[in-house]
């Protein structure tokens with residue numbers, strides 16, 4: 001066992017709810033409606049999203065390029081959809097079948113869907129380039145609000161000179177129950193050993209800032225993917241992230257799927273209300289029980305259990321600051 005292998009588990013489970021932000025197509029239970037006419041209609045899985053067109057994988061393994069009608073943009077990678085077949089290799093997406101969940105971010109201007117029907121969120125960070133605590137915390141809040149299990153994947157553990165510093169940085173978050181798995185995409189056999197047990201039987205989404213090594217991990221786990229990877233500095237030099245679209249892959253060695261996504265630089269959560277935000281801060285939960293007012297916002301109220309716990313050093317100020325920033329986004333949005 002390598003010296004850097006450590007793991008802790010997320011203590012709290014949350015139920016997922018809001019799964020329909022910009023889903024302008026109809027949704028229906030998977031077995032709803034009339035049976036699809038095999039000659040003209042089919043059900044499939046969205047494996048790639050390129051703006052308005054999508055790759056849909058049919059049960060026989062064939063793939064079709066599909067479009068949504070008109071201006072509708074609703075489907076996300078991981079969605080099961082019903083399509084009307086067109087020609088030999090195209091189709092039109094008529095309906096999104098019922099979703100278990102949808103992970104997305106939002107700001108005042110727009111919503112960006114990451115993926116649907118995800119079992120597990122792998123938030124990839126690394127010692128280099130420097131990752132953002134704010135963005136990591138937001139990804140965990142998004143996962144909790146969608147009812148998706150999060151795992152922090154600390155990649156590039158071969159960079160031993162900066163590993164202790166990044167572990168120390170992660171420790172406070174780990175103490176809140178966040179699960180951390182260490183690995184190195186630069187050592188594909190090791191990465192498979194570290195991650196395959198986690199991935200078996202699940203749909204997992206690789207998410208993180210640019211340059212953290214998401215596509216490198218994908219290539220280790222799905223060698224046929226041949227995903228393009230690049231030095232972060234080169235990627236930024238072109239003004240683009242290396243990965244530009246979200247794609248789903250089948251894992252060859254274990255049952256399950258893995259989704260690679262473009263790096264993000266912002267993670268707005270203006271769609272989340274206070275209760276949903278609180279779910280992303282498991283270390284607040286006991287303290288909230290002590291709040292004097294049932295509708296306490298944990299900002300300034302007298303008798304607030306969260307503020308009390310901060311004063312006693314039981315909750316970190318930086319985490320409370322993140323909570324306040326996300327709450328302010330939601331309130332800013334509801335004024336429009």
Ligand SMILES: Nc1nc2c(ncn2[C@@H]2O[C@H](COP(=O)(O)OP(=O)(O)OP(=O)(O)O)[C@@H](O)[C@H]2O)c(=O)[nH]1
Pocket residue numbers: 155156157158159183184185186187208209210211212213214215216217228229230231232235240241242243244261262263264
């Ligand atoms: N030393 C080391 N370098 C790694 C490791 N994993 C990835 N890299 C390097 O990090 C750089 C970025 O890797 P990518 O896989 O392209 O990163 P990404 O997260 O997919 O980036 P975007 O697609 O832009 O979001 C590349 O130069 C990789 O070779 C690792 O485990 N160790």
Ligand SMILES: [Mg+2]
Pocket residue numbers: 214215216228229242243261262263
């Ligand atoms: Mg990539």
Ligand SMILES: [Zn+2]
Pocket residue numbers: 288291292296297298299301303304305306307
């Ligand atoms: Zn309170």
